[in-house]
Amino acid sequence: MMSCHEVQSLLGDLARGAIEQNEAARLSTHLRECAECRAEFELESRLVRIGANAPVFAPPADFAAKVVAEWQRVAAVETVTPWEILKNALSEVFRAASDPILQPLLLVRCEIDETLANARQALCEASEIVSMTLKQVFFGRFVPENK
Amino acid sequence: MHSDQELVEACCRGDRAAAEALVRRYQSVVYTLALRMLGDTQEAEDAAQTVFLNALRSLHLFRGGSSLKTWLYRITVNECSARTKLRKRFPRPASDDDPVASLPDQNRLASDLANDKEQETRNAVAALPESYRLAVILRYFEDLSYEETARALGISVDTVKVRLFRARAMLKTLLAEREDLRS
Numbered sequence: 001m002m003s004c005h006e007v008q009s010l011l012g013d014l015a016r017g018a019i020e021q022n023e024a025a026r027l028s029t030h031l032r033e034c035a036e037c038r039a040e041f042e043l044e045s046r047l048v049r050i051g052a053n054a055p056v057f058a059p060p061a062d063f064a065a066k067v068v069a070e071w072q073r074v075a076a077v078e079t080v081t082p083w084e085i086l087k088n089a090l091s092e093v094f095r096a097a098s099d100p101i102l103q104p105l106l107l108v109r110c111e112i113d114e115t116l117a118n119a120r121q122a123l124c125e126a127s128e129i130v131s132m133t134l135k136q137v138f139f140g141r142f143v144p145e146n147k
Numbered sequence: 148m149h150s151d152q153e154l155v156e157a158c159c160r161g162d163r164a165a166a167e168a169l170v171r172r173y174q175s176v177v178y179t180l181a182l183r184m185l186g187d188t189q190e191a192e193d194a195a196q197t198v199f200l201n202a203l204r205s206l207h208l209f210r211g212g213s214s215l216k217t218w219l220y221r222i223t224v225n226e227c228s229a230r231t232k233l234r235k236r237f238p239r240p241a242s243d244d245d246p247v248a249s250l251p252d253q254n255r256l257a258s259d260l261a262n263d264k265e266q267e268t269r270n271a272v273a274a275l276p277e278s279y280r281l282a283v284i285l286r287y288f289e290d291l292s293y294e295e296t297a298r299a300l301g302i303s304v305d306t307v308k309v310r311l312f313r314a315r316a317m318l319k320t321l322l323a324e325r326e327d328l329r330s
Contacts, residue, residue: 043315043322046268051287059178059192064170068163074200075161143282 002030007037015045151215158206170199176216176289177223183273183284184227194230198222201316220299224281229276264322271321279314282307 007030013019014027031038149157149168157165177198182191202222209218272283285296297304311319 057179131191
């Protein structure tokens with residue numbers, strides 16, 4: 001004779017049909033005679049039935065694509081090493097700090113460049129005049145103004 | 148069709164197609180459990196997305212000691228439990244547009260289907276305290292074994308058995324009370 005405790009430990013398997021025939025027959029005999037185990041079996045069977053018939057829900061069609069896109073976006077952010085973050089931050093700080101100093105220097109540099117370009121131009125023009133004068137002297141066409 | 152292990156390895160190498168295949172394989176499982184725990188489609192979708200993002204980021208830690216499905220159940224249970232706790236601490240204001248309100252109300256359905264014992268049992272399950280409800284959902288609705296339920300909940304098999312025993316006792320009491328109210 002099976003005890004109620006023994007029977008109740010097997011009711012889940014009985015409700016799922018996962019029990020051998022001999023064992024099932026012994027359980028059935030007990031269930032016919034024991035109201036408490038019968039009530040337990042009824043509830044167990046009902047829960048198994050409800051679970052088996054419970055609907056399975058699906059998320060929206062683009063769910064997987066959205067998840068993977070987000071995964072890749074997060075992964076891209078995470079692949080930046082702490083050293084790179086520090087380097088970028090330091091370069092930003094340096095740029096912000098150096099701009100007020102470098103801007104006037106840049107203007108001075110432009111002025112110098114312009115002056116030098118003007119001087120170069122003046123030198124070119126002067127050398128052209130000298131070369132013209134020399135040509136006239138050598139070919140005898142040069143007549144001093146005061147003569 | 149790739150095995151779970153092949154998909155996991157490909158995902159660890161950053162393979163986008165493998166990640167999408169993995170999400171597609173388990174999205175219904177995770178989303179359904181999240182919906183059963185949270186009862187709100189939008190929140191269930193958010194939770195499922197977080198579950199998969201956490202899973203994809205931690206796949207290199209997955210050792211294959213349990214099945215991938217059980218591992219995902221574990222992450223889902225943790226995520227949804229955290230959201231439930233947050234919801235209890237910061238309850239949302241009631242609104243006509245609240246999507247929760249638009250879901251089928253278990254109590255309303257019960258009155259409509261007063262003679263339906265299965266519906267009453269479903270309502271009684273929904274009324275169980277969370278730790279017991281979770282054990283029932285995983286064991287009966289998700290059809291997990293005791294061992295899988297234990298892994299998904301992060302508790303021992305004996306604790307699962309105790310919770311299910313108590314849950315059934317509570318269900319019997321709840322169903323008897325409703326029976327008394329009807330008669």
